[in-house]
Amino acid sequence: xxxxxxxxYLKYSWKAKGRHGTHSPFVYEFVEQVLMEKGALDQSRLIAxxxxxxxxxxxxxxxxxxxxYNNDSIRYGTDLSLLNTPFDMLIINEQDAGKWxxxxxxxxxxxxxxxxxxxxxxxxxxxxxxxxxxxxxxxxVPMSIDLFDMGILFFREDFKEKQHFVLKY
Numbered sequence: 001x002x003x004x005x006x007x008x009y010l011k012y013s014w015k016a017k018g019r020h021g022t023h024s025p026f027v028y029e030f031v032e033q034v035l036m037e038k039g040a041l042d043q044s045r046l047i048a049x050x051x052x053x054x055x056x057x058x059x060x061x062x063x064x065x066x067x068x069y070n071n072d073s074i075r076y077g078t079d080l081s082l083l084n085t086p087f088d089m090l091i092i093n094e095q096d097a098g099k100w101x102x103x104x105x106x107x108x109x110x111x112x113x114x115x116x117x118x119x120x121x122x123x124x125x126x127x128x129x130x131x132x133x134x135x136x137x138x139x140x141v142p143m144s145i146d147l148f149d150m151g152i153l154f155f156r157e158d159f160k161e162k163q164h165f166v167l168k169y
Contacts, residue, residue, distance in 0.1 A: 008123035012148045015166040027165050034062050035169055051093050052120055056150050077103040086110050090117045097131035104135055117153040
């Protein structure tokens with residue numbers, strides 16, 4: 001772990017809350033039924049993400065299963081071939097964090113109303129953290145969750161105000 005990432009981890013550890021530290025029913029349910037879930041993975045929704053630790057790969061699979069996203073509705077940020085079709089989940093794993101916001105904005109019009117965007121390695125470098133912060137400030141992002149190695153953006157019509165959570169994982 002590089003020095004920058006180590007310092008970011010210390011900040012994360014200080015801010016991170018568990019399920020009882022949130023005041024959002026949506027986030028509480030997410031922690032209970034997705035983050036803390038230890039049961040068997042839904043084999044029909046496995047997400048192959050060899051670029052992430054196994055626990056995060058499993059988490060993406062649990063997110064897809066919990067929100068009933070099928071494999072056909074999951075996109076990787078580098079895949080532009082299916083750009084004109086709606087989808088439920090976008091995974092941004094671009095090494096160049098300078099491209100994250102562009103990838104996000106390019107895919108956003110096709111993200112379904114109850115969609116999710118996953119961004120990997122959000123605190124690995126200063127550029128990654130800066131790109132993540134830009135995404136959080138995007139006017140179309142109603143809710144975000146920081147899990148240190150992964151950031152998650154949730155899009156739901158019933159979210160009335162912008163919220164950001166830093167959760168233990």
